Amino acid sequence: MRRVLRTGKVSMNQAEPGHTPQNGRETHPRGTASGTESHLTGAAWAVGTADADGVDVSQPADTEQAEEQRCTRTRLRAQMVSAGFYDSGKSERWLEAPELAAVDRVNLFAGLRYAPSPDTALPALVRLIEKHPPVAERANSGEKQMGLFRLLGASQAVGDFLYRHPQTIDPLFDTDTVRGETELVATEHPKTVLDTPETDTPNKTPEREQKSPLPQSAPLNTPYRTRLLHAVGADPDAERPRAHAELTGKDGYVALRVAYRAELAKIALIDVCSPDPVELMPTIGRHLADLAAAALEGALAIARTEVAEGAGGGLCAAPARGASVDALDLAIIGMGKCGARELNYISDVDVVYVIAPAPASDLPEGAEPLTEQECAQIGTELVHALTKAIMAPAPEPPLWEVDANLRPEGKDGPLVRTVESYVSYYKRWAENWEFQALLKARPVAGSAHLGRRFAHAIDPFVWDSAARESFVESVQAMRARVTDNIPPAQVEQQIKLGPGGLRDIEFTVQLLQLVHGRTDPTVRTKSTIESLEALTGSSYISRADAQTFALYYKKLRLLEHRIQLSQLRRTHLMPAKEHERRALARSLVSPERLGTLSAEQMYKAWQKLKRNVRSLHERVFFRPLLAAVSTLSRDEVVLTESAAQDRLAALGYRDPRGAMRHIQALTSGVSRRAEIQRHLMPVLLGWFADGVDADAGLLGFRIVSESLGTTSWYLRMLRDSPAAAERLCHILSSSRYITDLLEDAPTSITWLDKVADLQPLGAAALKAEIASLLSRHDDSAEAMRAVRYLRRREILRIAMGDALNLLGVQQVCTGLATVDECTIGAALALAEREEVNAGERDEKTTPQKSDAPQHDSQDAAGENPEDEQRNPLLTEITVIAMGRLGGAENGFGSDADVMFVHRPVEGAGEKEAQAQANRIVNRLMQLIKQPVRPAIRAERPLEVDADLRPEGKQGALVRSLDSYRAYYERWAETWEFQALLRARPIAGSEELGRAFIELIDPYRYPREFTAEQAQQVRRMKARVEHERMPHGADRTRQLKLGRGGLSDVEWLVQLIQLQHAHEVQGLRTTSTLEALDAAVEANLVAAEDAEVLRDAWLLATKIRGGNVLRGVRQSDLLPTLRDALEAVARWSGYTPGSARQLEEDYLRVTRNARKVYERLFFEG
Secondary structure (H helix, E strand, C coil), X not given: CCCCCCCCCCXXXXXXXXXXXXXXXXXXXXXXXXXXXXXXXXXXXXXXXXXXXXXXXXXXXXXXXXXXXXXXXXXXXXXXXXXXXXXXXXXXXXXXXXXXXXXXXXXHHHHHCCCCCHHHHHHHHHHHHHHCCHHHHHHCCHHHHHHHHXXXXXXXXXXXXXXXXXXXXXXXXXXXXXXXXXXXXXXXXXXXXXXXXXXXXXXXXXXXXXCCCCCCCCCECCHHHXXXXXXXXXXXXXXXXXXXXXXXXXXXXXXXXXXXXXXXXXXXXXXXXXXXXXXXXXXXXXXXXXXXHHHHHHHHXXXXXXXXXXXXXXXXXXXXXXXXXXXXXXXXXXXXXXXXXXXXXXXXXXXXXEEEECCHHHCCXXXXXXXXXXXXXXXXXXXXXXXXXXXXXXXXXXXXXXXXXXXXXXXXXXXXXXXXXXXXXXXXXXXXXXXXXXXXXXXXXXXXXXXXXXXXXXXXXXXXHHHCCCHHHHHHHHHHCCCCCCCHHHHCCECCCCCCCHHHHHXXXXXXXXXXXXXXXXXXXXXXXXXXXXXXXXXCCCHHHHHHHHHHHHHHHHHHHHHHHHHCCCCCECCCCHHHHHHHHHHHCCHXXXXXXXXXXXXXXXXXHHHHHHHHHHHHHHXXXXXXXXCXXXXXXXXXXXXXXHHHHHCCCCCHHHXXXXXXXXXCCCCHHXXXXXXXXXXXXXXXXXXXXXXXXXXXHHXXXXXXXXXXXXXXXXXXXXXXXXXXXXXXCCCHHHHHHHXXXXXXXXXXXXXXXXXXXXXXXXXXXXXXXXXXXXCHHHXXXXXXXXXXXXXXXXXXXXXXXXXXXXXXXXXXXXXXHHHHHHHHHHHHHHHHHHHHHXXXXXXXXXXXXXXXXXXXXXCCHHHHHHCCCCEEEEEEECHHHHCCCXXXXXXXXXXXXXXXXXXXXXXXXXXXXXXXXXXXXXXXXXXXXXXXXXXXXXXXXXXXXXXXXXXXXXXXXXXHXXXXXXXXXXXHHHHHHHCEEEEECHHHHHHHHXXXXXXXXXXXXXXXXXXXXXXXXXXXXXXXXXXXXXXXXXXXXXXXXXHHHHHHHHHHHHHHCCCCHHHCCCCHHHHHHXXXXXXXXXXXXXXXHHHHHHHHHHHHHHHHHCCCCCCCECCCCHHHHHHHHHHCXXXXXXXXXXXXXXXXXXXXXXXXXXHHHCCC
């Protein structure tokens, strides 16, 4: 620790004019910001330094004296730990400060025990005694002055304020906190301008309405308003109060801010001393909001004087407005928490401003009525001036940010508008979120008449917003919470925005208000607590649920209050440091219960509370729906049919009446199934609403339940496995195709109970199961039906895993490819088996060598190698996968591009072998796609495409290995060698497959790939783009052939393979992404370029698969319609309301991929 020289005392108020200390705090006059290195005598400083640095600079000669000092220090530190100090070693030095000489140590510790953080309270106390010595007498009173220690230990920022303004110390700590709390509760509901009913009088005009008698001239007459207006020399009873001329500019700002913080310190003192801070929290929020309204009123008084004298705000000098200032009415409308009267200790204060010319009868002598332009100009000057009074740099730090961004058009819109202008905007241009923001709007300062006019004018817009077309989408975006902008490391520490935070509670309450307030005026309230009471009174929420929700809300808000009070800094994060959490835990309990809540206990309780908040939403919002169609217990809330349908519509059910019928069918009756579904339905409805299509999800659930409703395992899974039930709801609302597959295979639902069951089966497991199936069916058609049913089952498994985002894109592609490979292999085995059986029936004798090559298809068909001499097969066949199947990059509904190769067995004639190969392959194709009886529901038969064979459709369907060799040697073109890059044997003779690969490797991985050949590839790519692009298609949205789409990435990678695979072994792969990785390792592609290409390929593949499973006709296009785009976004793992985000991401990613493609594909 460095030594700090005592060079004299410097007053905190001697800051440079216009200078504002950072974070509203000033440095200690004799040390650091917190003063932890000051107030030490020379000897004490030496001892403290020696203790800190391990160097004994005052080594006593007497060993006993040293031991006594050590024991004394040990006892002192034990005392400090007992009193609640966290870092006793650091805080110990403060006890030696001369300012504490007159304070009895026992009394001091008796008081410090009440401090949430004695480590913070002790330095603050020393500084206050230095500034205002009578504080020592208060400190000597110990626990009788509990409030002193309690407040200083809860808020370092308040301690700093008292140090700057010692004249506020005695009035603050003379407060009787018990009586003060009673007064706060008694005055928490002052009469407002909105309490005066608007009467329908004939020929009512705005002017006559403004002249209607009101109980007050201000929107909110409170003692805070009176005291803060007096602080700036204004008359609280004046129609338009003005500050004294000497209390404008920085002098006025300081006067207003000091008066504000003195009031805030008193509220904080009563708060931290309350025996029940949780129950007091709503009262504190109301008074903080009223205090903020008073500050705005005081700032407006300063602004009127400044603008009248020509010293108002703005970017340039303004003329003195004189009496014209009184010819303008300006109302300040509180929004958000200010409007709801549930403000925090430090928070942005959201406002909008309304202007109107004063009635002619109210004009001061000599003043002329203002034009609309003059009103706007003077109103803007007033707003600039009042904002400076709150926020501008001054010797006393700013109060908080005045935020007017909720006004129409946001930052781009005018600061002030007339009521008529607001109404015109809300009629024509406003979006749903703007109406939801108006839910909390309330006049808080300025003209009471004008504020009431505005409130009554915008009321219809708020309560009719639930009927707007885009309301559901807006609600889904609200429900998703805006967590995308929160750093991932902070999401779990967020008290407000994180899962189970304040936003969840506020969403539930506001949504219920918007849904039911449209027809029920009794729930048109502002604050969350009052709204819960109103919803309970109108039977929209059960009393027990409302009380639980209110308690959770109060606890979360209390956490927020205490965290912000510490430094008077805007934050919603749970502290990360241990000593901060410890102080927070001590501040949450009443003084009498201090020490009963540890930091660890507090954190665990908070985690549990978050989980409870999330589960309570479903109970509060959805359970009453059941009462509309089912008989529940008497204490359940019973909604009318129309109210229930309103709720369903708000959540995204496009056919609320149909949804009610489904709910009734699922929950009516006395069966065990109905009982379990009644219990689960509130949660299920929420899960369906979270999905892509809530109506489809509910219908699908009804279909599945009616199919499996009496099955014990299904009911048990729904009851005992919430994770499985949630997955089922998500799947049913994501894809009608998956629902159709489940309807015919409902037992597949069992996979949902175990995530591992949703992983694709490997090739070995599938082949073993297929071999078993073929051995049990002598009839090929029946056997193939079983295999195709198995394929359908496995596609369902993969689709479910994909819908739940349990599988990566590559896992999905590989899984689908494996299923198709095994299906083709089974068809080949059956075709060969039929050929063998036909030969036996005809008693043909075909020469067969005992060492004739064997192939997998024979094994899959259950053939015995010992019977080879009876096998009439004249040739062995292998199936070569090409295209996406060859690369194991299948999508849902992909064709299977293949080539068939055969090789006559030794001794067989080529003509007979060719004829037999043709029969086998034709039968294979027939087995795969011919109709089966009974038909397989929702089957999408595998389309086998052999057009990539030599000579295409004009060539032989199956060729011999020698024929392939001759063709590739003499006739093949460059594009055919490029196609061979994906060639991979998947079924039939393994030996023949290896021989084929040996044949084609020199062609697809050439020793030299000439510039002319590269140019041919580029020309072919351009031709494909031109000829195959659908007419009129938007190239930026085409997933396969469009800009930066699948084709761009794959052709680029294949060109690199053709050019370099001969030298780079890693490029010898059929997988696009594996080849891309190999190109990076070989320094052929930069890592950042490869990342761009990979992202584009994966996103396009994911969207394409989602389109297919949703049944979109144009599966290769990124949708343009909002609903379809939202569905694709949800399928792709985006949060609700992210349609635009997906669109922007795709267009950006593919635009960047196209740039990389063009640079690398055409170089050289």
